[in-house]
Amino acid sequence: MATSSRLDAKIPQGSLEDKWEKYKSSVPLVNPANKRNIEVIVVGTGLAGASAAATLAEMGYKVKAFCFQDSPRRAHSIAAQGGINAAKNYQNDGDSVHRLFYDTIKGGDYRSREANVHRLAEVSGNIIDQCVAQGVPFAREYGGLLSNRSFGGVQVQRTFYAAGQTGQQLLLGAYSGLQRQVGMGTITMYNRHEMLDVVKIDGKCRGIIARNLITGELERHSAHAVLLCTGGYGNVFYLSTNAMGSNVTAAWKAHKRGAFFANPCFTQIHPTCIPVSGEHQSKLTLMSESLRNDGRIWVPKKQNDTRAGNAIPEDERDYYLERRYPAFGNLVPRDIASRAAKERCDAGYGVGTSKLAVFLDFSAAFHRYGQGEANKNNITNASESQILEWGKAVVKEKYGNLFDMYKQITGEDPYEVPMRIYPAVHYTMGGLWVDYNLMTTVPGLYSLGEANFSDHGANRLGASALMQGLADGYFVIPITVGAYLAGEIRTGHISTDHEAFVKTEKEVKDRIEKLISIQGNTSPELFHRRLGKIMWDKCGMGRNEKGLKEAIVEIRALREEFWKDVKVMGKIGDFNPELDKANRVADFIELGELMCIDALTRNESCGGHFREEYQTEEGEALRDDENFMFVSAWEHIDSEKWELHKEDLVYDNIKIAQRSYK
Amino acid sequence: MSAGNMRLTLKVWRQSNTNTQGGFENYNLDGVSPDMSFLEMFDILNEQLIEENKEPVAFDHDCREGICGMCSMFINGQPHGPLKGVTTCQLHMRSFQDGDTITVEPWRAGAFPVIKDLVVDRDGFDRIISAGGFVSVNTGNAQDANNLPIAKEDADDAFSAAACIGCGACVAACKNASAMLFVSAKISQLALLPQGQAERSIRAEKMVAQMDAEGFGNCTNTHACSAECPKEISFENIARMNREYLGAKVSSKAV
DSSP states (O other), X not given: OOOOTTOOOOOOSSOTTTHHHHHHHHSOOOOHHXXXXXXXXXXXXXXXXXXXXXXXXXXXXXXXXXOSSSSGGGSGGGGOOSOEEOOOOTTOSSOOHHHHHHHHHHHTTSOSOHHHHHHHHHHHHHHHHHHHHHTOOOOBOTTSSBOOBOOTTOSSOOEEOSTTOHHHXXXXXXXXXHHHHHHHTSEEEETTEEEEEEEEETTEEEEEEEEEXXXXXXXXXXXXXXXXXXXXXXXXXXXXXXXXXXXXXXXXXXXXXXXXXXXXXXXXXXEEEOOOOSTTOOOOOBOOGGGGGTOEEEEESSTTOOSOGGGSOGGGEEOHHHHHOTXXXXXXXXXXXXXXXXXXXXXTOOOSSSSOOEEEEOHHHHHHHHHHHHHHTTOOSOOHXXXXXXXXXXXXXXXXXXXXXXXXXXXXXXXXXXXXXXXXXXXXXXXXXXXXXXXXXSTTEEEOGGGBOSSSTTSOOTTOHHHHHHIIIIIIHHHHHHHHHGGGTTTOXXXXXXXXXXXXXXXXXXXXXXXXXXXXXXOHHHHHHHHHHXXXXXXXXXXXXXXXXXXXXXXXXXXXXXXXXXXXXXXXXXXXXXXXXXXXXXXHHHHHHXXXXXXXXXXXXXXXXXXXTSBOTTSOBOOOHHHHXXXXXXXXXXXXXXXXXXXXXOOSSSOOOOOOOO | OOSOOEEEEXXXXXXXXXXXXXXXXXXXXXXXXTXXXXXXXXXXXXXXXXXXXXXXXXXXXXXXXXXXXXXXXXXXXXXXXXXXXXXXXGOBGGGSOTTOEEXXXXXXXXXXXXXXXXXXXXXXXXXXXXXXXXXOOOTTOOOOTTSSOOOHHHHHHHHHHHTOOOOOHHHHHOTTOBOHHHHHHHHHHHHHSGGGSTTHHHHHHHHHHHHXXXXXXXXXXXXXXXXXXXXXXXXXXXXXXXXXXHHHHHTOOOO
C-alpha cells in the first residue's frame, strides 16, 4: 500500500514529541497590520467554532461567524454531559501526555493519525487552564482544587467535569469569549443563518452562500479562509442523541465541491441511552458515560425474565461487562459496551416492554457512598435506610440532573428502580479529511471538531470530543491557519460580485426552488424516518455485505422518490423550517449511500465499525491491519460515483496490538 | 405503548411575521400517547397540518434534552408548561389529561418580538452578554488551573448560577418582562469566582445598562421568574445583582 498522491497529510518531520513544538516555532506568521485585512468565516458555533472564532478575533483577524440556531450558545456541544479529558495528572495516578495519546490511539482501534493525536494530548492541559480562567465552574474538592473522574477505556482519572453539564459550561465559556469579540466589533455574528454552499475561485475556497432563515434571502460572504465547525452527521440515522437541527449539509456541500470525506462509516453507538418508547420518538437521550463510574450494568441470568429489576435477587443477575472484561469492567469503551448490550438483548436477556434494554443499577453505589458518609461522620449504628438516603444524596450531587432527566422522560424514578438503557447513535468519528493543519483537500477550507475525521480513529473515547473541539479551536487552528494566510496578505478584499459567487448562488437558488416546486405527497420528516430505518438496520451496530448492498439499492431508490414526491409547505422568502429540513434530508440521503459504500469496502471490523463477517471466536472486532490500516478518503465524482483514496497509517511510536480490555 | 389514545384540543398562536397581527387557531388532535414529549405532540400536529395542505406551526427547538434553551412555549399561561424545573421539550403528555384543551403562545415581551407563530427573537440576550458577561482573558494567557484554589461552596454556587440556559422563560413569566434573573445569573457566576473580580464593577454596570437599553422591564419582586425557571435559578441572584450594581455605581468611574 502507499498513500494516494492526492493526500498529503503535511505531518512535520522530527520525533513525535517535538513535532508540534518545532512546527509552532517555524510556521509562517501574519503581522498584526495584515491580520486586520484578512477575513475568516467560521461556520458553526459549538466548542470548535466558538473557540476558533473568539481566538482568531483576539489575534486580530476579521471574523464572520454563522449558526443556524437563534444564538451561538445553543450549538449541540451544549448537551455534552460527562466531561473533558486532559493529561494533567492532578490525581497523581500515573497520567501523562503519552498515556493520553496511547489510550486515544488504542481506543480508536489503531485507525487514527499518531501526530494529530499526540498534539491533542499535548494541548489538553492548556484547555483546562483556559476554561478555568474564563470562569468555567468545574467541580472541585473541599480543598478548592479541581475534581476528576474516570471514563471508559482508561485506567486513570483525567476527566474534568461540571456535574452532568460539562458541555454546557465549556460552551458558555467559549460563547462568552465569542460575544466579547462581537461586542468589540471584531466578530460579526450571523444567527439563524445556514451555510448552503462553498464558493471556490481558481481552486481556492473564497467564501460561502448562506441563507437567512428568517427572510429566506440568500447571501454571499467572502473570506480568505473558511472554517467548517459544523459537527457530526449522526442524524443520518434519524434517531440519535444529536439535536434536531444537527445536520451534514455544510460538510456535504464542501464534499461536493472537492473536499474528501474520510471514514464515513465510522459512527459511534453510545451504550447508555434511554430506550425508544414508541413510534412517535423524535430523538434519543443520552445518559452520560460518567454514570458507569458508579452504575453497574446487568441483565437477568434467565431468558425472557419479566420480573421488575428490584425483584430479581443478586445471584440471578448477570453483570456481563464485569464478567467478560474484568480489567475494565463497566468502564470498557463505548463500542464494546454497546455490542455487549446488543448481544445480550439479541440472545433474549433484554428487559423492559420492548426487551431492547439492559439495567444500569446504582444500588451498590448508594450503599457504598452512604457507608462512606456514615464513616466520615463517625456514625456506627446507622440503619440501612439511613445509609441509602445518604448515599442517594451523594449520587444526586454527582449526577442529579441526569437522574431528573431520566425520570422526566420515562416516568420512572431511578433512585428507586434501576435505569433501563440501550445503545443509540451518538457521534461520528468520520468527517471531512484534513491534513495536520486541519485543512481539507480544498485550499483555504478547514474543518474542526466533530466535522473532521482526524483524532478518534474508529472509536472515540468518552470525554474526548470536548477536548478535541476546544483543542482545534483554541490552540491548533490559530497557529496552523497562519501557514496558509501568510500567503494571502496580498490578496485584498474578495468581491462577492465575482462570477463564482453569482454562479454558486444561482445553483443554490435553483435547488431551493426545485424542492418547493415538487409538491408531492410525503413530508421531509417521513423521508428522514425511512432513511434512518435503512441506516440503523443495515449500517448500524452490526453490518454485513448482504445488508449493505441492499441498503445502497434502497437508498438510491429513496433519493429518486424524494426528488419526485417530497412535499415542502410554506414559501421560499419566509421563515420556513420545513424547507430547511428538506434541504438537510436531501443531503443526508446522499451521505447515507456513501456510508454504506465505505462500510462495504472496509472488509474488517474495527471500533464502531463491526462487520459481522469479521469477528473473533469471542465476538470481538477482528481487524485486518495488513489490508486496512488506512484512512478511506472519498472523492465525489458524480451522483452515485466516488473514488477512494487511501492514506496509510504509520505507527512509529506505539506497538499495534489486538485491543483488549479483559 | 406507541399508539396513544389521548384526544386534545390545541389553541395555538399563529402569526405570519413580526409585522402582521396574529391570532389563535384551534386544532383537534387524536392519537396522542402519554409517553410523547410535548414537542413530539407538536410534530404530530404538524404532520397532520401538512397532510391537510396547511402550513405547519413554526416553533423553536433543538436539543430536546432540556439544555440548549431553544424551546420556548407558553403553555396554559406558564412558560414551559405546568411542571417545575422542566423545559417544554422535557414536558411529557402524561402531565395532561385526555380531552384537555391546551393553549400555546409564544413568549410575550416587547424585547422578544415574534418572528413567526411561536418563534421569538431573543438576540437581546446575546447583546447583554456582549456588554460584559465574560472574563477578558485571551486564549493562551491562563495560568495552571490548580494555581488558584476556589472554595467548593463558591464553585458550587457559581455553577448553580451558570446553569442558566438563556431560554427567556423568566422574561415571559414576569409581568414587567424583566430580564433580571437572566442577567443576575451571569453577574453572580462571575462575581463569585476569583477570575471575575477584575471586571466585577464594570460588568454589573454595563450589563444592566444594556438590559435597560433592550427594553426589558424592572423587577418588582414577585418571584415569578425563579418559580417558572426550568433550571430553578435562584431569586437570590437578583439580590446579589442589585448589591453588585449599587456597589459599582457608588464608586463608578464609567457609564
